[in-house]
């Protein structure tokens with residue numbers, strides 16, 4: 120399954136593994152893939168520390184870091200200012216959920232309220248990443264040309280995640296080195312176009328810029344299919360959730376939600392962040408669809424509304440409301456395995472699937 124991209128980026132297999140856990144990122148890279156650290160919810164000083172931890176674990180091998188940089192965010196990291204904009208009906212709705220499900224207050228702000236996604240925070244994150252020795256910078260939402268330029272000037276590979284052709288055109292214009300065509304199946308923030316429909320379209324637009332397929336890549340057969348669609352590799356998130364290295368980052372309730380989920384148990388909801396986000400279905404996603412529920416707010420105002428209750432749901436193990444971001448591929452993962460085993464299985468199955476497709480076409484591998 121080695122592609123040209125492996126040579127170019129110094130990896131053994133064209134599997135990029137996205138994770139919010141430094142341990143998973145290091146393990147993907149050490150297994151011959153390209154680990155990518157989801158750092159958008161980390162402060163600049165945390166990013167500096169965590170990049171150093173990953174570097175210590177992987178040596179010279181390459182790894183990346185992912186930031187989300189939407190274009191319309193407040194200037195300052197000022198929660199009090201945003202609180203003033205939250206409508207009363209939305210506050211009452213959250214109060215109602217706290218009462219209905221007996222959710223105590225959290226002991227500290229949640230992941231979405233520990234800071235406000237703002238220009239102030241984004242600028243400090245970008246500066247920390249630029250000064251770090253991370254090899255690659257991926258932009259999950261938004262692809263500001265000045266950030267691409269800065270990271271390239273620091274010798275970093277630049278990557279943009281795109282969910283439709285319009286996003287890809289902007290990213291190519293900004294000069295990224297690699298595109299990730301992320302389809303509807305994907306966990307976390309996701310778009311409306313299915314992976315099979317999206318990937319070949321993006322490949323056709325991208326010219327000499329290589330494309331990775333993302334969204335629903337869960338087995339080696341998916342990898343073989345992605346390569347056949349014209350992608351030079353894959354970008355995977357969901358498969359690395361059910362790993363021993365990720366386990367310390369999940370509550371019991373979140374793990375149960377993931378372990379028991381099939382594709383049909385995931386749902387795209389704006390209740391998490393204000394933007395469409397695929398997650399396991401729970402009372403959290405369902406409550407927001409009821410006739411009396413308000414529409415989710417815009418991002419990042421929605422973070423301010425829900426950040427603390429989401430933190431409290433995890434802290435106090437409120438089972439009906441516990442959920443986790445996951446893609447439609449989650450059904451393939453029903454037990455915890457080390458990252459190295461997930462990687463080895465993907466590679467073994469992928470090679471087999473490719474050999475089989477050569478057989479079908481009468482060629483030899």
Ligand SMILES: Cc1cc2nc3c(=O)[nH]c(=O)nc-3n(C[C@H](O)[C@H](O)[C@H](O)COP(=O)(O)O)c2cc1C
Pocket residue numbers: 137157158159185186187258259260280301304305306307308333334335336354355356357358443444445446447448
């Ligand atoms: C729990 C979770 C959180 C995610 N958070 C981010 C993120 O912060 N930034 C980003 O660019 N992508 C994020 N993603 C999307 C991944 O980068 C990746 O595109 C996606 O997981 C691929 O599809 P898959 O889930 O089917 O493997 C997240 C995915 C999951 C499952």
